[in-house]
Structure formats: C-alpha cells, structure tokens
Amino acid sequence: MTFFERLEKRSGALDSLVCVGLDPDFRRHRVEEVAPFLRDIIAATLPYAACYKPNVAFFEQWGVPGLRALEMTLEAIPGEVPVIGDAKRGDIGSTAEAYARALFEAWGFDAVTVNPYLGRDSVEPFLAYGDRGVYLLCRTSNPGARDFQSLQLADGTPLFEYVAATVAGWGANTGLVVGATAPAELARVRELVPGLPLLIPGVGSQGGTPEDVIRAAGYRHGHVLVNASRSILYAGSSPGAAADAACALRDALRAARDGR
Numbered sequence: 001m002t003f004f005e006r007l008e009k010r011s012g013a014l015d016s017l018v019c020v021g022l023d024p025d026f027r028r029h030r031v032e033e034v035a036p037f038l039r040d041i042i043a044a045t046l047p048y049a050a051c052y053k054p055n056v057a058f059f060e061q062w063g064v065p066g067l068r069a070l071e072m073t074l075e076a077i078p079g080e081v082p083v084i085g086d087a088k089r090g091d092i093g094s095t096a097e098a099y100a101r102a103l104f105e106a107w108g109f110d111a112v113t114v115n116p117y118l119g120r121d122s123v124e125p126f127l128a129y130g131d132r133g134v135y136l137l138c139r140t141s142n143p144g145a146r147d148f149q150s151l152q153l154a155d156g157t158p159l160f161e162y163v164a165a166t167v168a169g170w171g172a173n174t175g176l177v178v179g180a181t182a183p184a185e186l187a188r189v190r191e192l193v194p195g196l197p198l199l200i201p202g203v204g205s206q207g208g209t210p211e212d213v214i215r216a217a218g219y220r221h222g223h224v225l226v227n228a229s230r231s232i233l234y235a236g237s238s239p240g241a242a243a244d245a246a247c248a249l250r251d252a253l254r255a256a257r258d259g260r
C-alpha cells in the first residue's frame with residue numbers, strides 16, 4: 001500500500017483528520033526526557049491520531065542525543081500508523097537524492113515535507129519512492145508566506161497557485177502543504193487541485209480554526225490532514241491533557257463537517 005492509501009485507511013478507521021505534530025520544546029525538556037515524554041504522548045493520543053509528524057529540527061537542536069531521541073520516538077509509534085518526517089528539504093538533484101535516502105531509508109519515514117523552490121529535478125529523488133508521500137510546500141502558515149508565495153506572475157496568478165497547479169502533474173505520490181491561517185488561499189488551492197492531498201498546519205497555536213479549515217478544504221479521509229503540535233503536546237501537564245486536546249480537535253473537525 002502507498003502512503004496515501006495507508007493514511008486514508010487509518011484516517012477513515014478512526015474518522016479522524018488529526019495529525020499530531022511531535023515538536024519537543026527545548027525550554028521544557030532536557031534531551032534525555034524527550035523520548036519518554038513523546039512515548040507517553042503517543043500512547044495517549046493514538047486513538048485520535050491519523051498520523052504523526054515529527055519535525056526533525058526539534059530533535060536536531062540537541063545534536064546526536066536529539067537524533068537518538070527521534071529514533072526512540074519513531075520506535076514508539078505502532079507500525080500501522082503513518083509517520084511524516086517534516087524536514088522541508090530542497091536542494092540540487094544529487095543532494096536531494098541524499099536527503100531522500102536519509103529520510104526514507106535511514107529514518108524510514110512514510111512521507112516527507114519538501115520545499116519545491118529549486119524545481120522539479122530537486123523533487124524527483126523524493127518522488128522516485130513511489131510508495132511514500134511527498135508533501136510540497138505551497139502556501140505556508142507563517143506571516144512571511146506573503147513575501148514570495150503571493151507574488152503575482154505576469155498573468156496575475158499568485159505564485160502559490162502556480163505551484164499547486166504545476167506540482168499536480170509531478171507524480172501520484174504528491175500532496176501539498178497549505179496553512180490553516182490562510183483560509184481563502186486554502187479554498188483556492190482546493191478548487192484548483194481537488195485531487196491533491198493536503199497537509200494543513202497552523203490550527204491552534206498559530207490561530208487557524210477547524211471550522212475555517214473544513215469550510216475551505218472539505219472533510220475527506222487521507223485528503224485532508226490537519227496538524228497541531230504545541231496545542232496538543234503542551235495542552236496541559238499530563239499526557240491525558242494531550243489526549244483531550246487531540247480528541248477535541250478531532251471532534252471540532254467532525255462537527256465542522258456535520259455543520260454542528
């Protein structure tokens with residue numbers, strides 16, 4: 001099964017669009033606490049998590065001990081649960097090949113985030129792993145997204161729309177990253193490329209809402225995946241609080257679908 005088939009299956013079985021972001025905060029933990037902390041978070045949030053998304057930067061910040069914590073964290077995720085390695089790589093083809101080997105083979109991620117700024121040849125080494133998923137940055141959730149991504153081409157098309165339409169033809173295993181903080185842009189992308197799976201970060205701590213996301217993107221298992229990291233991990237001081245936050249996000253997304 002491909003990544004997107006696995007994601008659709010789990011998302012459907014749980015009726016959950018929630019992706020739990022695993023981004024441990026260096027202000028809150030010593031490195032040796034990270035793996036046990038995340039192991040408890042994973043155990044508690046499993047009933048609600050269609051997917052997990054460790055952002056590798058949050059492990060790399062501790063150097064080699066942080067990478068060991070990532071290894072132990074990945075071991076704590078049951079095999080049937082898809083895992084996205086968020087690394088936002090983007091480089092010339094030969095280097096991209098090394099990045100793809102690192103993320104897919106050494107780390108064993110089921111999907112990755114990739115920055116398509118360098119163009120098609122920089123993404124192809126990732127696409128070559130046909131059973132894995134490749135989420136390409138399209139319209140990010142941060143304020144600076146407007147600096148480049150909203151610039152208009154000569155015919156008036158914003159760059160992020162051009163990216164969406166272009167990468168749609170790059171392979172069967174591509175998806176797009178579109179932030180929850182820009183619902184109008186999210187709706188536009190959904191309209192332009194209805195068949196492409198979307199990874200939607202930016203709810204919770206960055207201010208995006210489940211209602212806006214579902215109104216803009218629709219509710220479809222495997223095709224809409226909504227990530228929250230800090231607002232789940234640090235919802236309270238116990239894994240139970242993280243579970244409650246993940247459950248609440250799942251329920252808010254369902255309620256938005258059902259018009260409740």
Ligand SMILES: O=C(O)c1cc(=O)[nH]c(=O)n1[C@@H]1O[C@H](COP(=O)(O)O)[C@@H](O)[C@H]1O
Nearest residue numbers: 055113140141177179201205206228229230
């Ligand atoms: O690719 C991503 O996941 C991503 C893209 C984007 O546009 N915005 C964004 O916040 N992210 C990631 O999603 C996570 C959001 O974390 P929280 O704001 O704590 O929920 C972080 O790991 C970000 O790096």
